[in-house]
Amino acid sequence: MILALVLCSAWPSTCSLCVRRTISGASALSVASQRITRLSAKAVLGVVHGKIDTRTAEALIEPDKFRQYFQEPVGARKSRWHEFFNNLNETSLRELQTSMEIFREELIFILNNTDIQKDEAFEFIKRLSASIYSLNSAMARHDEVAPLSDFLEATPLFGFLWNVFAGWDWIEGYRKEDIVKKMIDEI
Numbered sequence: 001m002i003l004a005l006v007l008c009s010a011w012p013s014t015c016s017l018c019v020r021r022t023i024s025g026a027s028a029l030s031v032a033s034q035r036i037t038r039l040s041a042k043a044v045l046g047v048v049h050g051k052i053d054t055r056t057a058e059a060l061i062e063p064d065k066f067r068q069y070f071q072e073p074v075g076a077r078k079s080r081w082h083e084f085f086n087n088l089n090e091t092s093l094r095e096l097q098t099s100m101e102i103f104r105e106e107l108i109f110i111l112n113n114t115d116i117q118k119d120e121a122f123e124f125i126k127r128l129s130a131s132i133y134s135l136n137s138a139m140a141r142h143d144e145v146a147p148l149s150d151f152l153e154a155t156p157l158f159g160f161l162w163n164v165f166a167g168w169d170w171i172e173g174y175r176k177e178d179i180v181k182k183m184i185d186e187i
Helices: 002-010 016-049 054-059 063-071 080-087 090-113 119-141 148-154 157-166 179-185
Strands: 073-075
Touching: 016 054, 016 080, 016 090, 016 157, 016 179, 054 063, 063 080, 063 157, 073 080, 080 157, 090 119, 119 157, 119 179
Parallel strands: none
Antiparallel strands: none
């Protein structure tokens, strides 16, 4: 048994358990990415409309559809994204936090158990994990004394969500492809 563990840790690419776990881990990350997007879209729709339309949430998995939907005006100089920002409550914030933390754990699993050959994909996954950690740490420090609106204005939560789900990048502008999906596919 000890010899098997030593051999497995020395040559994981030859161990059938490690290879299977690595392959299923990468595909699991793809599934987790879609799940986090779907759950987050549902949470955002719940905040904006007070109810969740599952078909709309499914459509919002695509960054261009997410962007188009939430940029639509809903009032004088207000978009659906503004509605989300103005109506986010503690319960919905915790839902988003839990979803992001579960996804971060998937990212960490992939980083620890997969030999990612492409530097760009590896660095992207590390940055994404670090961003989620930073946001969740800020949310964990939030206490009931400070109003939720003060907390939200002091954190980059909305910018992070917009970057990930709408495909925004400060250097490139709006991307034509889902960067998270692209990087996962490169693993």
